[in-house]
Amino acid sequence: MTSRDRSIHRRANDHYRWEGVEELPYKEDDRALFKSITRQVLFSDPQMHGELRYFEVAPGGFSTLERHEHMHAVLILRGRGHCLVGSEVRPIETRDLVTVPPMTWHQFRATQGEPLGFLCMVNAARDKPQLPSAEELAKLRADAKIAAFLRNQPK
């Protein structure tokens, strides 16, 4: 393929790695707010007002526990797991749609045994995520359902 061709058509391999797309591994995190997740930006262009990213969480891993003003529009592309959105803990599987409203704590966790991959559409112009303080984490854990989810033992 020429570079011009690739700009209109890019393929993925069997491991959900797209050609011409950089895979960004997350740095390790001391506070264990995320684990074993990578990111590929599939579509980002000055003429588009949204971006489409693909996140993949290894078995037993999880996305960052965070909140922000911008919304997330998520489609589960492969695998299964659980998600936290606000005070809701939900089992999720391939093709489920998850909407994360503004300023809502959220996290995606892969089940054991298979990776969890999801698409996430966001506004191109958006605020930075906020991480929970120790107090906010304690408040979340006061809910037994959320505490179990954060221990990777969703009920």
Next chain:
Amino acid sequence: MTSRDRSIHRRANDHYRWEGVEELPYKEDDRALFKSITRQVLFSDPQMHGELRYFEVAPGGFSTLERHEHMHAVLILRGRGHCLVGSEVRPIETRDLVTVPPMTWHQFRATQGEPLGFLCMVNAARDKPQLPSAEELAKLRADAKIAAFLRNQPK
């Protein structure tokens, strides 16, 4: 599920129909610029600057042949087929990414035997698609590769 729950989490059935999402069948088209395609708007919200739609083309069907100022960011979710983007005709399969630049004629065609389903991200604020005039169609068909694609016989 309560309506509040469904607003954050919606599931699909095995036929790629999402709960709480209306399926819009296309009207029939005299000029055969599209055939056997349905649309589901998966994410559309005043706070999001992009929309995510799912289109499904029945075996042998095709999306509208059109062009417009706004871009399309497409991810093939199921099946295979061919697409036309400008003067390029490409075989496409599940997980391929296709970028449609501004004012570029484009169409997606399903192969025989299985449906072609694809996600399409667009700007929420966008211009209306333009359909080709008879002259523009003739100009497209002057390219043997494009003519074969439009006859559903891609080379």
